[in-house]
Amino acid sequence: MAKPPAEVRFPGDKNRRRKLRVRGIKQASREIQKRLEKTLDLLLDDPEAFMPEIIGNLGKVSFFGPKDPMAMTLKEVGIVSSKRNDVRWLKKRMSKRSGGDVARSLAGSLAAASEEDLSTVSVFKSEVYGNASYLKRGSGRPGHLVGIQNFNHPKLRLLVWDDHAKAGQYFFSWDGGFVFTGFEPNPPPEWVNWTLDNTSVELQGEDCKWSTGLDEGTVRNDSITKEGWLRLKFSDGTKVGLSQSALAKTDEPMARSIAVSMMPPNKLGEVCEATWMWRPEGWPEGDALPQEGQERLDEILQTWLKMSLEDGALTRACRASILNSISHGYVVGTNWFSPDDREGFLNHMSGTNDERRSLACILDTLTGGIHVRTDGVVLDVEEKVVRLEDSSCHPVLVSLWPDHGMSILEKIFGVTGDDAKSIHDRQSKRKQGFGAFLRELNDSLSTAKKLDRLPWDSSDLPSPLSFADSLVRKAADEGLASTVSMARKGKGLDSSMGWAWLVVHEKTESDSWRFDEESRDKGGDWVPALRALWDAATSLLLEDDMESVSDYVSSMEWLAEVSGSGPISRSKE
Structure with missing residues (x-):
């Protein structure tokens, strides 16, 4: 459930008891007020303290033709800086729609520095950069105000320069410095080292770094592994190896943990090259992977560098791009x-x-x-x-x-x-x-197929011989236990044959009451012939003795004689 807006008391309100609920602002704690006071005092002493060190080339300040965004901003910031003690001028400039927003936000921040009551602050919330408190003064954008008023924060101060980044200029910030490199993405080695020391994946090594699941030799020699690993090569020569297991359990996306220290963050691919070090098991070492797969792999890695693909899905996507491009075998x-x-x-x-x-x-x-x-x-x-x-x-x-x-x-x-x-x-x-x-x-x-060896089909034999043949087939197919119920259900002469079957297999102990005396008497006379029939069937069907066919025929003829079924002829020749 969402929290209600905070209760705040606006500066200058004579009714000290009245508080209003306003979303997006809050009553600042004493700690937050002290921090803002300190930052604003530093900014008042040096209004250009939030500016990066210029190590890239600057273009011309021109009112006609192409303009260099940073050159224009430097000029405007210089004007605002010269008026830092003119509160009236600052208040006009912070609300003025014309001119650059960086200068407008700086004017608003300097105007706030002249105020005594800083108890009411606005709240900036970002999934990428986190939360921060700032003083909303004038019409400057929240991100710019946050960056200027938190210019000592290595990540938040980058927010001031989003428009410049959209124009193609690069900024790199770390705990010990903040630089502008112009239109060329040339991060200092200090930025690379600091950023890699503060990523979401714990790394070992110096100029060659590796995560758990890898070792220095594998990364330094670009060795292929069975599971595969991600290689990052930065513009200063630093090489990083990230294993599948390390990428699978990041609290913060790995690419984002690096990119938030630069502006624009979606251009991480301009300062480091990503390569997936893997090939399918069994693929010849000297053979190149399919070109289509390499192109698709590059697209996936660029998507990951732009923070649009989760770390846990990277391995699967990289493998699939290669596997699905193989066109033979x-x-x-x-x-x-x-x-x-x-x-x-x-x-x-x-x-x-x-x-x-x-x-x-x-x-x-x-x-x-x-x-x-x-x-x-x-x-x-x-x-x-x-x-x-x-x-x-x-x-x-x-x-x-x-x-x-x-x-x-x-x-x-x-x-x-x-x-x-x-x-x-x-x-x-x-x-x-x-x-x-x-x-x-x-x-x-x-x-x-084995049952086809029997010389008759059950349906071609007269009763009760057909019943006997059916019992033999069922016993061979499903086992003797399955025939007990069938033997009990016979009618007339089939009942007598069923009794004989139970006697042959010694299953009569609990079933005699199911058969009348006449059925038991007749069935008892047929037992020797039926036993001979079953013995022949066992040899023929279960022991694969093909010569037992004649024994089965003679046993069936014997059973036909004792049961009064008359002479029978072979139905399969």
């Missing part, structure tokens, strides 16, 4: 594999062999390039490149399954038509882990 995560190293690429992907086989199957069907993002979006690209932002098979297959799942089912598992569509739709909805899904699919199809 396989890009997975932050790794690159040549077009000839498809096996290395697939082995790098985490997942099961079935998942890698499925991914390879998809690659075989591609006619162009593809880019699979971490958010699941699939992009077709013109270049012959495979870009996978995730190095795990599962999320990649989830993204590719809608368009390529049918190809996987047909080419790897031989499933087509309605069966393939049913499996495809089911997996699209469930999004089951692909490792488990492919394993279960492989197992079920393998079992189905």
Whole structure:
């Protein structure tokens, strides 16, 4: 909830009890009043104390043609300085619309210096420069008044010169100095050292500085690292290395912590060069990175230098600019594999062999390039490149399954038509882990192929032989436990066969009451033949003994004879 405006009493008001609430001003503490009094006294003694040291070239003061902003300001400040004890003149000048705003703000500040009551102050708030108290006098801009009245503050005093900075002139401020370099960005070495000592990242070293996560040798020799690092080279030759981990936990943006000590702050790129020291794992050392990626990388670094990109997002953006510009081979995560190293690429992907086989199957069907993002979006690209932002098979297959799942089912598992569509739709909805899904699919199809070894289809056999064959198939596919419930539910002759099945597998202890006496008697007579049938099925289906087909046939014929089902013929020849 926003705080209400402060209660203040205006100087000169005879009613000492009356206070008004006014937003943007406050009652100054005694400490603030003393500080302002001291600063204004110094300013009154030397009105040009807020001015920077001129070390750059000055242009001409001309009323016609191009004008040098600093030369014009120096002339106007000189006039105001000469009138510093003329309060009446100062009050006129501080409200005058013509002329430069720096001189107007100086006049207002000098006029305030003549006042005795400084208890009511205005409040300046800035996300970049912080908060400050100042005396609002005249029509000067708040930033200019703040800078003049806080001219000993290394950052706030820069606010006076924003118009000059817009015109292309440069200012550099530090704890021990304040300079104007004209239209050339030439910061003194003292400014570079002081600024780097006061950044949001703790640095070590002198002419070569580095953050945690790096060492002097890496930075001085411009060595490439696996994680990558940011190199800054200042115009005085100072080199700075910033690691990914150091940039990820800054309280204040790194670029801003440097740029607030210069004006204009968005021209930090003019005094230091930023380079991202990284290349994808596997990229040949002697090969240059794609030109398109380098151009995009330069744009990102310039955006960061202009304080428009967060430190934590810089690493990801720099890597993406390079990875997304690679137009050949396989890009997975932050790794690159040549077009000839498809096996290395697939082995790098985490997942099961079935998942890698499925991914390879998809690659075989591609006619162009593809880019699979971490958010699941699939992009077709013109270049012959495979870009996978995730190095795990599962999320990649989830993204590719809608368009390529049918190809996987047909080419790897031989499933087509309605069966393939049913499996495809089911997996699209469930999004089951692909490792488990492919394993279960492989197992079920393998079992189905094994069941094709049986010489009859269950539907081609008469009852109760069809029921016996169904029990065998279910036991081979899902296990014996799954057949108990099925055996209990048989009707008529199937009930007798169900009892025989339970006897063969010794599952009758708690189920005898479910079967009538006649079913138990008939089923008991069929047990030897049914046991022989199951033994043959076990050898054929579970032990892969193909010669057991004849045993299965003879056992089924025996079961047909004892059950009174009559002679049967082979349905599969």
